[in-house]
């Protein structure tokens with residue numbers, strides 16, 4: 400197990416800067432997920448930790464040693480990629496044990512360690528098969544086994560599950576989580592899939608355009624996004640975001656003249672400013688179109704999520720998602736009303752996207768007997 404320090408790390412390709420100075424302290428044994436849209440620099444950052452990409456500026460330390468000048472194999476990292484190429488002519492056992500073979504470890508020890516890894520990954524029945532005779536998930540586990548057998552200080556994952564079908568992806572996610580709980584190896588996992596990030600991470604690092612937007616637990620990033628970008632990126636459905644102005648009486652005025660009340664203190668402090676109002680689907684309530692104070696909208700379509708349902712509405716041309724609770728229901732085309740809980744409103748600066756106000760911390764309480 401090893402802590403990792405990333406200090407003001409930058410990456411340029413010629414004159415193009417793609418990572419703009421990332422600072423991140425990762426504790427020993429922590430599972431960090433780097434989440435962000437395509438092209439934001441996730442793989443580049445990971446590859447700089449692995450030593451596969453030169454660092455343009457700044458410093459990376461693994462287990463207290465600055466590794467900027469170290470070769471990939473001297474860094475103690477094992478990497479699992481999206482396109483894991485297994486050796487097709489070797490059996491599963493030979494694939495897993497290959498790294499030990501090339502470093503001259505005896506056959507007896509090799510066999511013992513391969514068996515231990517195969518057991519951890521439930522691969523024992525397949526040890527004599529070749530990769531061609533395995534399912535996608537089994538191949539993925541062999542790739543993990545090849546990384547695990549080296550007993551690395553650090554695991555680096557770059558979208559390792561994105562080639563798998565949806566069901567298998569969820570199963571592998573759970574397996575990686577369990578494995579991490581057992582081995583406790585410091586891990587960095589790159590993905591653009593927020594569900595993956597939410598399930599796996601001790602802490603999520605949200606990246607955008609080469610910069611870190613927010614670092615926090617899944618709970619923090621979901622409930623208290625500190626920027627407009629994070630609010631709009633994390634969560635399914637994404638947070639509803641409405642741009643407008645706070646008037647002299649401290650109420651939010653949406654551009655078409657609709658008024659949404661704000662908590663008194665927040666509204667007064669921001670009077671006169673242009674802001675973006677954010678509200679999650681579950682903090683909005685669907686009511687009849689005639690309800691006093693409700694925002695008038697038209698139901699567009701209903702998203703069945705199994706355990707919950709979300710109605711996507713059209714509010715003055717803007718899509719607004721509302722979670723349906725209890726027996727509330729509607730049909731596409733219905734005129735509906737939306738009530739927003741003022742205590743659940745997030746406000747962001749319309750200029751910089753920085754958080755101006757967040758709901759009073761509604762902490763999630765542990766379940767107690």
Ligand SMILES: Nc1ncnc2c1ncn2[C@@H]1O[C@H](COP(=O)(O)OP(=O)(O)OP(=O)(O)O)[C@@H](O)[C@H]1O
Pocket residue numbers: 412415417435436437438439440441442443444591
């Ligand atoms: N060799 C290169 N030369 C110039 N630009 C590059 C090079 N490699 C990557 N880039 C650019 O760096 C940026 C970050 O790329 P990176 O691969 O880190 O993105 P990513 O966040 O991993 O995206 P994805 O989710 O699509 O994998 C991109 O805009 C990419 O075009």
Ligand SMILES: [Mg+2]
Pocket residue numbers: 441442443
């Ligand atoms: Mg990538």
